Structures are given as structure tokens and as C-alpha cells.
């Protein structure tokens with residue numbers, strides 16, 4: 001079955017619509033470091049406002065522990081959203097409490113309220129369905145209909161993502177619709193050769209997807225923090241690099257499985273090893289099988305793929321017809337360790353194939369490096385969600401919108 005979309009909600013003029021956005025932006029010193037997710041949410045918000053609705057917007061930010069935590073307040077996002085929408089955005093200092101209720105009771109057509117971080121409430125992400133349902137019921141009381149547009153969370157069964165959608169008339173927003181269309185292209189009719197590039201620091205999360213991706217692709221390129229679990233599995237020393245030692249047996253399994261399937265797993269032949277994790281750390285390029293003998297010894301840590309690997313990986317990307325890239329190749333936040341990520345980004349921008357960037361930090365990285373979303377086939381707002389979609393998993397936040 002197809003996704004229910006906004007027109008299925010009927011007449012929206014004068015109705016209060018709850019919009020579940022993903023406004024989980026990276027913050028640095030309280031300022032928004034990359035407003036890509038706010039911008040990606042605008043089309044749906046503008047469409048609903050154009051239809052005469054009043055909007056109650058809910059989102060999460062970071063991973064607060066089910067309780068208010070000023071470090072994860074959405075207040076700076078309310079300000080940015082107001083600038084981008086060109087209209088006032090009222091900020092409620094809670095999600096379902098007095099502040100939210102007051103703001104919503106005064107809502108008129110065209111008004112916009114942004115609720116405080118939904119995850120300040122334990123019910124949002126609770127594993128207990130009853131607790132989630134109770135929180136969803138309180139959210140439902142704020143609106144007449146719900147539009148689900150937080151693509152970054154559709155792989156999670158959470159109160160505002162799945163339970164709420166079952167309580168009110170619900171539909172996918174334009175962003176979710178667009179993301180699903182792109183990912184369908186990657187799963188159902190991907191042109192070969194098909195390359196997936198994985199990196200970043202959420203090593204365990206991403207290792208888990210390799211198993212189900214292998215049968216679907218031709219080449220898996222591994223960079224970023226994931227590399228060291230592979231190098232360690234091959235018996236190499238990795239110093240103090242990011243390493244998930246307990247996953248080494250899994251990695252050996254993936255390498256074996258890839259051989260059976262005829263899928264190539266590409267690992268970097270060289271690594272930029274740093275003295276410590278710092279923007280101004282001393283560093284040198286060493287061969288990937290000789291990290292143990294870098295001049296920094298056992299405390300050295302790999303913070304980027306080396307220039308030879310970057311060049312080779314870039315060529316693989318350029319020569320592919322379909323590329324999905326999730327996870328930076330190195331600690332791109334530090335200029336000395338951004339080369340690998342920049343090389344992949346450039347190749348993806350250059351390729352004549354269909355290139356998709358997925359993952360919050362990956363998207364932030366390409367923007368920080370000066371690329372525009374239009375340089376790529378698509379920049380996905382959801383890392384985990386897009387990976388699970390590619391794996392062929394059922395995503396609860398899409399299923400509740402009619403997707404099957």
C-alpha cells in the first residue's frame with residue numbers, strides 16, 4: 001500500500017495540525033552549526049500554512065534522558081525557524097504541559113507553535129507501550145490531525161512517530177514522501193555498479209546493516225571510525241583508534257560472506273594517524289597495516305583515511321552508477337582530517353551516477369565543505385532510517401502511514 005499523503009487529510013483551513021518534524025540540528029556552543037534539517041522541513045510547513053492550517057510542531061533534539069535538559073532545548077531552533085518561515089514562531093517551554101496548552105488554545109489560522117523537545121518526556125521513547133500511548137494521547141489533544149515529516153525517526157517506534165499517528169487522521173509530509181521516493185529508487189531499481197560507502201563513528205549501528213546490504217550491492221567501501229574494527233579483524237594494530245573489539249567476529253563473518261557473494265569490500269590502504277584527538281594534533285600518514293609503528297605508538301589514533309585510499313575510493317564512487325554514502329571518512333570537523341570526506345563528497349558530486357548522502361553528520365559535513373544539496377542526487381535527512389530502508393526492514397513510522 002502507498003503512503004497516505006497530505007491531500008488525504010481533506011480540508012485543512014482553520015484546523016490545528018501537529019507536524020512531527022526532525023529538527024535535530026547539531027548545536028555548537030548553543031548555536032545551530034547546520035540548519036539543513038530546519039530547511040528540509042520548510043516545504044511541508046509552508047504547504048500546510050498555505051492551506052490555512054495552524055501548526056503545532058514537535059521534534060526531538062539529541063538524546064536527553066526523558067527529562068528537561070537545557071543543553072537540548074529547541075529554543076534556538078524556534079528562532080531559526082521563524083527567520084526561515086518569515087513569520088513568528090511561538091515557543092512552548094514544554095510539550096504537553098501548561099505552556100503548550102496555553103499556546104495551542106490561542107492558535108489561529110496561520111499561527112505556528114514549536115513545542116519543547118519531545119524527549120524531555122519519558123513517554124516519547126519509552127519501551128513500555130502504555131507509557132508511550134499515554135504521552136501520545138496528550139499530544140493528540142493538541143491537534144486535529146497529524147503530519148509525519150520527521151524522516152530521521154521513522155525507523156523508531158516512538159510516541160510522536162507511531163502512536164500519535166494512530167490516534168489522529170495522519171499523513172506523510174512532503175519530506176517523508178520525497179525521501180521514500182528516492183530510497184525506493186535505490187532499493188527497487190538501482191543501476192549497477194552499486195556502491196555503498198560507510199563511515200562515521202556509530203560503528204555498532206552501522207556494522208549491523210552490512211549483513212543485509214551485502215546481497216544488494218557490488219562494492220562496500222569502508223572508512224571513518226568503522227575501519228579500525230576491520231583492520232583489527234585482519235590482525236593489524238590500530239593504536240587508540242575507535243575500535244569495537246567484540247564485533248571482530250562479526251566483521252570476519254562479513255568479509256567471508258562478501259567473498260561468497262562476489263561483493264568487494266574496500267578498506268583504506270593508508271591512514272592519517274594523529275597523536276591525540278584534537279584539532280591541532282600532530283599527525284602522519286602510515287600504511288593501514290603498520291599503524292602500530294607510527295611515531296605516536298600505541299596512543300596514536302586514526303582520524304582519517306589516507307590520501308591514496310581517498311583517491312582510490314573517489315574513483316570507485318565516480319565509476320559507480322548508484323552510490324549511497326553514510327558516515328564521514330574521518331573527523332571532518334578538524335580541517336587536517338577532512339581530506340577523505342572531501343574527496344568522497346567531490347567524487348559524489350562529480351559522478352554521472354545517482355549519488356545519495358545519508359546521515360546527519362554526513363550531510364552537515366558536505367555543507368561545511370562547501371557543497372550544496374543540489375550537487376548530489378539527494379541528501380537524506382535520515383541516517384539510520386535510510387539505512388534500515390535500504391536493508392529492507394519494515395519502518396514502523398512509515399507503516400502507520402499506510403506504507404507496506
Ligand code: ADP
Pocket residue numbers: 199200201202203223224225226242302303304326327328329330331332333358359360361362363383384
Ligand atoms: P552520520 O551522522 O553521518 O550517520 P555518524 O554519526 O556515524 O555519521 O558519525 C559522524 C562522526 O564520525 C563525525 O563526528 C566524525 O568526526 C566521526 N568520525 C569519522 N571518522 C572517525 C574516526 N576515524 N575516529 C573517530 N571519529 C570519527
Ligand code: MG
Pocket residue numbers: 359360361362383
Ligand atoms: Mg551522526
